[in-house]
Amino acid sequence: MQQRGFLLILSGPSGAGKNTVLDAVRKRCPDLVYSVSATTRPCRPLEKDGRDYFFLTKDEFQQRVEAGEFLEWAEFCGHCYGTPLIHIRESLDKGQVVVMDIDIQGARQVKKKMPEAVFVFLLPPTMAELEKRLRGRSSDSDEAIRRRLNTALAELKAGIEYDYAIRNDQLERAAAKLQAIIIAERCRVRRSEYSELLEEIVGEQGVISEDDEPATY
């Protein structure tokens, strides 16, 4: 089917498992494209410009913000991070599905500029499990964990703004659901070039012409 590509946004609280679910989906859908962000933070060892991030100076970043070249951008801990529009547009024009893992504020910016994107929210199985995961991967104080859990709850409430919600209670099941969303969204009539598709189906048949419709229909 003739299809335009689409942008798939994945959000969810820290600890919900966005990266592991995306890794599992990448295996199921090898043709997904992952958006590469631009950042002003310094390049770390093992990181590669253009693969992990596009590394920019603060001036370069600011110029691109002013030129409207970012789909969304934000500042964290003194560094700027942004999503360059041009690469996403190129991939979408090729009919590809571009995946972006961004936070709720970023997703809201995207929704304003690209309302036709597909918004998916990943939920932890339970808050108790989320707490376990957060404690497992950091040496934060009880107070810091409590703050992060409260942030997570506020984020969970924003899930209602999304198109789809997936509860990550079992990794492969969650990945299968995300894969199903991608397959389903590829079948969307509003995203297809329906008239081109019909031409393809009708082909050289020649039996039928536009003026030839039955009066009874």
Add this chain to the structure above:
Amino acid sequence: MQQRGFLLILSGPSGAGKNTVLDAVRKRCPDLVYSVSATTRPCRPLEKDGRDYFFLTKDEFQQRVEAGEFLEWAEFCGHCYGTPLIHIRESLDKGQVVVMDIDIQGARQVKKKMPEAVFVFLLPPTMAELEKRLRGRSSDSDEAIRRRLNTALAELKAGIEYDYAIRNDQLERAAAKLQAIIIAERCRVRRSEYSELLEEIVGEQGVISEDDEPATY
């Protein structure tokens, strides 16, 4: 996840393969519910009231039409056919997915009464293949086949009114797409009881209360 059920409408021209695709999906999703129509045509041998159709007299059917008890109804070849709302509502209330194979006019009636239903259109791989299938299964004259192909083309154009379109070029692939649409639509936030879901996730945790949101969020 707490989910309301939904109604899935499948339409497509005669010969597109709706029944074979539905049979394949039934194997993949054994918990689907199939809507049983009411009809005024006589019960045939091997048919069972309540399984194949609800067999009604013309008076009974007319009374139900007047009482608004059908989701949609139509007359074909002197007999009336209709979809009783009550069984669909019962299944949806239980969170089930109800599948209906109906024509475009019927689907339009459903869209007016249940705009939240999911509308899927099944396309033949090509018109040449559709012609082959139509010739294979009937002894119609060339003129009759030509009329049916013209009807099919007019129907194909209506596919643009649907949410999803699936081209039935390979049975299992088409069935997998329909299954993906069902899985994806089950993840729809607008169909979920999102607040109930959040309660379930937050559970007995007690760490978090509504008044306890971080001011920074």
